[in-house]
Amino acid sequence: MIPFVDLWRQHAPLARDIHAWLEEALRQSAFILGRQVALFEQEFAGYCGARFGVGVANGTDALTLALRGLGVGPGDCVLTVPNSFIATAEAVTNCGATPAFVEVDPVTYTMDPAQLERYLRLSCRRNAKGELIDIRTGGRLRAVIPVHLYGHPADMDATCELARGEGLVVIEDAAQAHGALYKGRRVGSLGDCACFSFYPAKNLGAMGDAGMVVTGDEKLYRRLTLLRDHGKAAKYEHAVVGCNSRLDELQAGVLRFKLSRLDAWNAARRERAADYARLLPAAFLDLPETAEGCEPVYHLYVVRVANREALTDSLSRQGIGWGIHYPVALHLTTAYSHLGYRRGEFPIAEQYADEIVSLPMFAELTTDEVAEVASAVLAHLGIPHLAVAEVGARL
Ligand SMILES: Cc1ncc(COP(=O)(O)O)c(C=O)c1O
Numbered sequence: 167m168i169p170f171v172d173l174w175r176q177h178a179p180l181a182r183d184i185h186a187w188l189e190e191a192l193r194q195s196a197f198i199l200g201r202q203v204a205l206f207e208q209e210f211a212g213y214c215g216a217r218f219g220v221g222v223a224n225g226t227d228a229l230t231l232a233l234r235g236l237g238v239g240p241g242d243c244v245l246t247v248p249n250s251f252i253a254t255a256e257a258v259t260n261c262g263a264t265p266a267f268v269e270v271d272p273v274t275y276t277m278d279p280a281q282l283e284r285y286l287r288l289s290c291r292r293n294a295k296g297e298l299i300d301i302r303t304g305g306r307l308r309a310v311i312p313v314h315l316y317g318h319p320a321d322m323d324a325t326c327e328l329a330r331g332e333g334l335v336v337i338e339d340a341a342q343a344h345g346a347l348y349k350g351r352r353v354g355s356l357g358d359c360a361c362f363s364f365y366p367a368k369n370l371g372a373m374g375d376a377g378m379v380v381t382g383d384e385k386l387y388r389r390l391t392l393l394r395d396h397g398k399a400a401k402y403e404h405a406v407v408g409c410n411s412r413l414d415e416l417q418a419g420v421l422r423f424k425l426s427r428l429d430a431w432n433a434a435r436r437e438r439a440a441d442y443a444r445l446l447p448a449a450f451l452d453l454p455e456t457a458e459g460c461e462p463v464y465h466l467y468v469v470r471v472a473n474r475e476a477l478t479d480s481l482s483r484q485g486i487g488w489g490i491h492y493p494v495a496l497h498l499t500t501a502y503s504h505l506g507y508r509r510g511e512f513p514i515a516e517q518y519a520d521e522i523v524s525l526p527m528f529a530e531l532t533t534d535e536v537a538e539v540a541s542a543v544l545a546h547l548g549i550p551h552l553a554v555a556e557v558g559a560r561l
Pocket of ligand 1: 224225226227250251253254313339341342362363364365375376377
């Protein structure tokens with residue numbers, strides 16, 4: 167059996183440190199917005215190359231609060247991609263705005279700047295006040311959210327240039343890309359702000375839900391510290407209507423241990439991705455590719471195959487874990503049917519939703535296990551079967 171992900175393998179070597187920290191936290195009994203949260207905010211923002219970090223309850227809240235903090239709300243429209251986890255669009259809806267979608271690049275699966283340029287030119291107009299109006303939704307276009315999907319950075323230079331040329335803010339959805347590099351810079355330092363999830367299975371994961379917004383914008387930072395904590399400027403002094411979305415002290419302490427290991431874990435993921443690339447038959451499967459200047463962190467290792475169900479059935483029979491991220495493009499989900507999109511509007515995202523399969527990928531996965539997965543795929547494809555040992559010998 168090869169699991170899709172095995173979190174115990176990550177936690178076993180950390181168990182003593184984590185136990186010691188939990189005991190210490192119990193002794194201190196200061197669980198909300200304490201020293202560990204402040205330190206983790208500084209350390210993680212610094213790691214990303216950003217000045218400020220605001221810890222929040224989860225990645226969805228990070229996106230929602232970032233939008234609210236930047237003044238996006240009812241009557242506004244926000245552009246993102248159709249092939250993300252639903253949280254990306256949900257955050258837009260949660261802040262009162264409406265999402266609209268831009269097609270993705272066929273190689274990187276991330277927002278295609280050429281399609282963004284086309285959208286801005288053909289699907290928007292200026293009103294009498296000079297505001298940019300999204301023709302489909304009638305909303306004022308305010309922001310763009312590129313998603314660094316599966317750990318591969320979106321083309322941020324071109325995206326930011328186009329967005330800023332129209333006065334739009336850029337929010338990175340970096341929930342799947344902790345530590346990924348774009349032209350030598352870490353994701354999180356590329357847009358006006360970036361939003362991270364520390365959901366347990368992420369490259370940097372908590373022991374529960376957690377998230378963070380990182381930014382270089384001091385005004386946004388100050389506003390976010392209010393918004394996440396009931397708008398609190400001082401005790402019982404509420405400057406704005408906020409919410410309760412605080413990162414808790416226990417999670418922050420655990421995340422600090424893990425942050426020191428993130429680069430090593432990401433390096434291991436890259437090595438396993440290289441193993442897959444050597445062993446899987448590129449003539450029969452579409453394998454992940456890397457855009458020039460990018461160093462992805464392989465949150466997921468996603469291949470594409472025409473007859474997906476046959477492959478996933480076969481993997482299940484052979485005891486190999488797998489996933490689909492995500493089976494329905496956002497514009498076609500029931501939750502967003504009210505937006506009126508039709509099948510065929512985003513051919514790449516739609517085709518990929520039907521063909522993608524995520525193979526086992528986590529930092530502790532071994533080369534032998536990758537060889538076993540590859541062998542199972544070869545067996546399914548009916549390619550002259552290579553014994554696991556032979557596949558391993560090719561590594
Ligand atoms: C791309 C993307 N955005 C946002 C989120 C939301 O994060 P969370 O689950 O912490 O709310 C996720 C989490 O799965 C994600 O993958």
